[in-house]
Amino acid sequence: MGASFANCRNGILIVSPDLLMIQSATVLIVDDEKHTRDGLRLSLEDDFDCYVASNAAEAMEYLRNDPVDVMLTDLRLGEDDGMKLLEQALAMPRPPVCIMMTAYGSVDTAVEAMRRGAYHFVTKPLNLDEVELLIKRALRSRNLEQENQALKQQVERKFSIEGILGQAESLKPILETIQQVAPTRATVLIEGESGTGKELVAKAIHNLSGRPKAKLISVHCAALSPQILESELFGHEKGAFTGAQDRRIGRFELADGGTLFLDEIGEIDANTQVKLLRALGEQTIERVGGAKPIKVDVRVVAATNKDLAKMVEEGKFREDLYWRLRVVTIQMPPLRTRKGDIPILAEHFLKDLSSANGKNYKPLGEDALPLLMSYDWPGNVRELRAVMEHGVVMCNGSRIMARHLPDYLSRPGGIGWRATSTSPPLAVSKAAPELPEKAPLDIHEMEKQLIMEALERAGNNRSEAAELLNMSRRSLQRKLKQMGMVRKHRKRVKPAP
Ligand SMILES: Nc1ncnc2c1ncn2[C@@H]1O[C@H](COP(=O)(O)OP(=O)(O)OP(=O)(O)O)[C@@H](O)[C@H]1O
Numbered sequence: 216m217g218a219s220f221a222n223c224r225n226g227i228l229i230v231s232p233d234l235l236m237i238q239s240a241t242v243l244i245v246d247d248e249k250h251t252r253d254g255l256r257l258s259l260e261d262d263f264d265c266y267v268a269s270n271a272a273e274a275m276e277y278l279r280n281d282p283v284d285v286m287l288t289d290l291r292l293g294e295d296d297g298m299k300l301l302e303q304a305l306a307m308p309r310p311p312v313c314i315m316m317t318a319y320g321s322v323d324t325a326v327e328a329m330r331r332g333a334y335h336f337v338t339k340p341l342n343l344d345e346v347e348l349l350i351k352r353a354l355r356s357r358n359l360e361q362e363n364q365a366l367k368q369q370v371e372r373k374f375s376i377e378g379i380l381g382q383a384e385s386l387k388p389i390l391e392t393i394q395q396v397a398p399t400r401a402t403v404l405i406e407g408e409s410g411t412g413k414e415l416v417a418k419a420i421h422n423l424s425g426r427p428k429a430k431l432i433s434v435h436c437a438a439l440s441p442q443i444l445e446s447e448l449f450g451h452e453k454g455a456f457t458g459a460q461d462r463r464i465g466r467f468e469l470a471d472g473g474t475l476f477l478d479e480i481g482e483i484d485a486n487t488q489v490k491l492l493r494a495l496g497e498q499t500i501e502r503v504g505g506a507k508p509i510k511v512d513v514r515v516v517a518a519t520n521k522d523l524a525k526m527v528e529e530g531k532f533r534e535d536l537y538w539r540l541r542v543v544t545i546q547m548p549p550l551r552t553r554k555g556d557i558p559i560l561a562e563h564f565l566k567d568l569s570s571a572n573g574k575n576y577k578p579l580g581e582d583a584l585p586l587l588m589s590y591d592w593p594g595n596v597r598e599l600r601a602v603m604e605h606g607v608v609m610c611n612g613s614r615i616m617a618r619h620l621p622d623y624l625s626r627p628g629g630i631g632w633r634a635t636s637t638s639p640p641l642a643v644s645k646a647a648p649e650l651p652e653k654a655p656l657d658i659h660e661m662e663k664q665l666i667m668e669a670l671e672r673a674g675n676n677r678s679e680a681a682e683l684l685n686m687s688r689r690s691l692q693r694k695l696k697q698m699g700m701v702r703k704h705r706k707r708v709k710p711a712p
């Protein structure tokens with residue numbers, strides 16, 4: 216190892232689980248003059264693994280077989296064009312950092328090479344110290360770039376897990392909590408209005424739990440009468456009640472080793488609440504009509520769109536059970552408080568539902584998004600999904616326009632679909648002719664429109680607009696800059712005397 220440590224200053228550290236290996240960075244020297252190749256190799260080989268090629272074909276063959284970290288190439292390679300080699304090398308799946316060598320007096324060409332993606336250039340006759348320094352600088356910047364890339368990917372992964380889409384600030388702590396709590400045994404209570412994604416979160420917790428016999432068993436508590444719910448959850452012995460002709464295994468036992476998702480937990484009756492409390496506390500259950508306690512290893516995730524705390528106050532829900540359930544709570548935000556996520560969600564649903572309905576994906580037309588943004592979404596994300604399906608089904612043109620969406624969206628103050636109904640009404644087919652439509656809106660254009668609208672509503676106050684968009688003022692500032700919408704401060708010109 217001693218010898219390789221000498222190279223480690225400029226090396227790349229590769230850590231594999233069973234071996235710590237330090238590898239030198241690799242440099243490919245491309246020049247048609249032998250003495251330049253040899254001189255460079257001699258001066259650089261103490262610090263780098265050097266390889267040489269005398270023309271473009273040789274260099275490309277080398278790169279195809281074994282990607283290098285840095286390529287140092289002459290701009291004029293006899294018959295070959297160094298610029299072409301540069302372009303080919305940069306088009307490789309793992310492109311090297313390219314440094315161009317150029318004769319004194321042809322700096323213009325070298326600058327053109329940088330415009331095309333070269334890292335830098337050195338002029339001939341070469342100053343070998345300068346070349347070495349430049350290679351080290353290039354490697355440092357490449358490592359930084361790779362780290363940034365890795366970090367970015369990590370952040371993206373973190374902020375969109377298990378199909379939960381959205382960039383709202385209010386969603387970030389939720390995604391963090393999911394990741395934090397998933398591998399533990401803690402009971403989780405997910406609260407939120409209908410359609411906000413409670414079940415999606417429960418699935419994410421289960422999928423990330425790594426529980427060995429990973430099974431997710433769901434029980435929709437509101438759909439079952441008290442007696443049926445009790446036997447659904449805990450099972451029953453033969454003859455436990457009239458009609459119990461056989462022994463039945465309950466959901467708790469089925470979920471053994473996995474996760475039990477209790478949806479609409481606010482709906483369970485007093486008797487089942489007691490049994491549930493015991494199951495949670497002692498990790499044992501008893502089948503209805505059975506006397507034998509049965510040990511179960513179940514992680515419980517519960518969801519409700521009721522205000523459980525209020526139900527406790529009103530004596531409708533056991534306080535001890537409430538505290539057992541809410542070891543960790545997740546509060547899902549209503550869609551109206553994170554309207555900034557509508558474009559991403561809408562696009563996702565359009566893609567998903569187009570393929571499900573055997574149709575080609577069509578983007579939103581320009582009048583559709585403002586309509587989606589002006590609506591309050593009492594049915595939250597589920598309602599948005601259904602509205603997008605309506606659009607997919609009703610649209611025969613190339614873009615989904617406002618007229619393809621349910622009429623109730625545009626009725627002033629009139630909400631056509633209440634959160635209690637199962638799905639929004641599909642409008643009766645409107646045989647409106649397909650009018651010529653303007654260019655499709657891509658996601659950036661949608662974003663721009665949203666920002667403009669928010670600024671307009673906020674009377675150009677950026678802090679207020681950022682709040683409306685559910686983003687930080689700094690993020691808004693950055694977006695405005697990217698869109699070229701930041702006013703430049705002009706220097707005042709003094710009037711001529
Ligand atoms: N952040 C999100 N990203 C992608 N899809 C989402 C998101 N939130 C919700 N959905 C989708 O919206 C629909 C409704 O979500 P889900 O069933 O999880 O809501 P819920 O809160 O359980 O509703 P309810 O209280 O009515 O049972 C599902 O199709 C779900 O996939």
Ligand SMILES: [Mg+2]
Pocket residue numbers: 413414478518
């Ligand atoms: Mg649900």
